[in-house]
Amino acid sequence: MNLFLEFWLWISDPAQWSGGAGIPTRLGQHVLYSAQALALATLIGVPVGLVTGHTGRGGFLTASIANFARALPTIGVLMLVVIAVGIGVAPVMVALVALAVPPILVNTYEGVRGVDPQLKDAAQGMGMRGHEVLLKxxxxxxxxxxxxxxxxxxxxxxxxxxIAAYVGIGGLGRFIVDGQARREFDMVVGGSLLVVALAVLVTLMFYLLRRFLVAPGLRQAAAK
Incomplete structure (x- = not known):
């Protein structure tokens, strides 16, 4: 059967849109876990990247830690935390935050370090202090x-x-895990395509954020 036909038959079934195992519930759980992990990673990565990039201190250590974290297998981190603290949301958050911090941290650091020194000299010449140069x-x-x-x-x-589904937590992964266990491959396909669709929506959301938050001149310079 055609992949998209399987997906359509599964997602158009009214039974998939109600109850604790329905698409709205699983989607809400997935978005919640993802948003919490991204928020925590941002609270860690952006301040550290700003400070190290502004001062020029700790850059090598920052990059080394970030690269080390990138090399960690997410499922391995998840299982280690499960063994240490048990099943729950905490292991999922630890694994996802460890995955999300490196790109945020490194890009923040590189973004600040890449600011033209002449611009910083001009800002300081106008009387800006260190934190004002950083923030403004x-x-x-x-x-x-x-x-x-x-x-x-x-x-x-x-x-x-x-991966939240592997430790008994909800999210769109439940469709993939449960579908494999029951050999209901339309559920596996449906869960997988929902995750892909959510990733595309996230990409569009950040495109819009960039349009609203970044000055046009900076957008053009970044595109070059």
């Missing part, structure tokens, strides 16, 4: 790269949040 000059100029890092992290988190 370096942060706005670095914003396109920061948003790129957040977008990369968000897509990775949305795609990987399916």
């Amino acid at each position: 000059l370096e942060l706005p100029v670095a914003l396109p790269l920061i948003l790129l890092g957040m977008r990369t992290a968000a897509i990775q988190v949305v795609s990987t949040a399916t």
